Structure formats: C-alpha cells, structure tokens
Amino acid sequence: MMRLIIATRGSKLALWQSNHIKSLLEQMGHEVELQIFKTKGDKILDTPLALIGGKGLFTKELEEAMLRGDAHIAVHSLKDVPTELPEGLVLGAITKREVVNDAFLSEKYESIEDLPPNAVVGTTSLRRRMQLLHYRPDLQIKDLRGNVDTRINKLKNGEFDAIILAYAGLKRLGLLKSVQYVQKIDDNLMIPAMGQAALGIECVPEVLDIVKKLNDERSQIETIVERDFIEVLEGGCQVPIGVNAKVLENGDIVARAVVGLPNGKELLKDKVFGSVENYQELGQELAQSMIENGARELLAEAERIAFKD
CATH class of the missing domain: 3.40.190.10 (Periplasmic binding protein-like II)
Structure with a gap:
C-alpha cells in the first residue's frame, strides 16, 4: 500500500473533513498523513469573498501542492470546487451528502x-x-x-x-x-449552494483507483446536475445563485434553482424533473430554461451592483 498525503487547509472544519477521509483510507489499509496549507480565502478575512475574485479561493494552493508532487489528495467542501479543474487533476470522488440546508x-x-x-x-x-x-x-x-x-x-x-x-x-x-x-432553514425558502454538504475529493490520476472507492453514487448524481447547471449558466461566487438537485425514492430527480439581485428585489426561480437515467441532461436543461427567462441578464446586473447597493 502506498503512503498517501492529503493537502488540507488548517481550519477546524477543513481538518475534520480531511481527517474523516484519512480515517476511511486507513480503514482500506493505506498509510495517510495530512499537510496543512493556507489558501487565499484563508488569508484575506476583511473582504467579501465575491470581491476577492471568484474561482479557487479555497482550492488553488492545495491544487498547486498536488501538481508539484507534494500531495496526492485534497478534500474540499464541494461548493468551493470550481467546475473546471486544473489539467493534471481529477475529481475522484464525491462523498455521501450531509443535510444540505x-x-x-x-x-x-x-x-x-x-x-x-x-x-x-x-x-x-x-x-x-x-x-x-x-x-x-x-x-x-x-x-x-x-x-x-x-x-x-x-x-x-x-x-x-x-x-x-x-x-x-x-x-x-x-x-x-x-x-x-x-x-x-427550509430549502424552498433558501435554496442551497451547488454541492453544499458534500465533500469533493480531488486527486492526481495516479491515486484515482483508490479515491473512487469513496464515491457515493446518489451524491454524485445530485451534484453533477448542480455543477452542470453552474457551468452552463457560467456563474461563480461573484453572483447570487442557488441550485439543488434531489434523487427521490422512486428514482426521479427534482432540480431547483434561483438567481437574482443581491438586494432581493428581483428573483428568478425554476425547477425541472427527470430521472436517474437522464441526469446528465438535467442541469443543462434547467440552466437553458432559466437563460430563456432572462437569468444571464439578471446575473449581469447582480454582478454590477454586488456590495454596492
């Protein structure tokens, strides 16, 4: 068994998440150690995240450590993981989701x-x-x-x-x-963020066969729908977007989303239904429906007025 190194942030929650995955990997027989890094999002604490600059605020330094060969794995809150990953890294697993609210x-x-x-x-x-x-x-x-x-x-x-x-x-x-x-908070009143309550395990391809054993299929389906929606809508943390997909007991999926202005004065909501068989189309379908109803224009206005109203 190879010795695995997990790159992690130093916050209590990040360490809980990384230690949780460390424990699961150790149960599989692997030797695992943690290495702590500070990310841009950890260093700048006096500015709203949306004004620091969007993608990878809590992932970039961990990704660089993996690309340098200093680590094999990084455990993220999936909502912090951009839909596009750096070349040379893969999203190896999405863990079973906690309560999303x-x-x-x-x-x-x-x-x-x-x-x-x-x-x-x-x-x-x-x-x-x-x-x-x-x-x-x-x-x-x-x-x-x-x-x-x-x-x-x-x-x-x-x-x-x-x-x-x-x-x-x-x-x-x-x-x-x-x-x-x-x-x-009722998730109809406040639709969660993409990937909320799931952990995304990013890794170098060499350890993908190990990491993918931690994947939860239901969580993967739900969060792929959500990530596809964000990717088509081209929305990051600089605009207000909520999206949540749920696999129901009968195998159907309901996906709901909301976009609007930061001041709450204008809101656009939509939802679509599908099945597990066509889940790879569902996020795109929801995004296209909202685009047809003016979502992109609304988000452009939201970005213009964010933290200025």
Missing part, C-alpha cells in the same frame, strides 16, 4: 420570522443575502467572514442578531447546541 443561528430569536424589523443578520454569501432580503426586505445584512468559531463568537458578542451558516458544518463540528437557537 442552511442554518439560522441566534442567541435571542428562534427563527427568521421572529427577527424584529431592521435586525442585523450576518452572511457574506450573495446567495443567502438575496434570498433573505427577498423574504424579509426589512433586515440589515452585514458581512461575516472567518472560520465557524469566529462567526459564532461574533454572534455571541452581540455583533449580530442572527447569522446564517451551513447546517452540515455545524453538525460535523458538533456545534448544533453551541447557540441558543439553531434552526434548519
């Missing part, structure tokens, strides 16, 4: 509905901002950067009335009871 956290209020007028909510995600303000245009949305602990501490220190995080990250870190109120 976003989560509402507050020390004082039980839900979004309970927030008083002009309450301050923390998120730097344009997708979350858009959907929150569409539902509650009276809210004040303020930027929230940093790792999960930092964000929760800012909430506890009274900088925000509530914050929005991914439910999966809270669950993985055992933080669901760290705040007085933690509520899963």
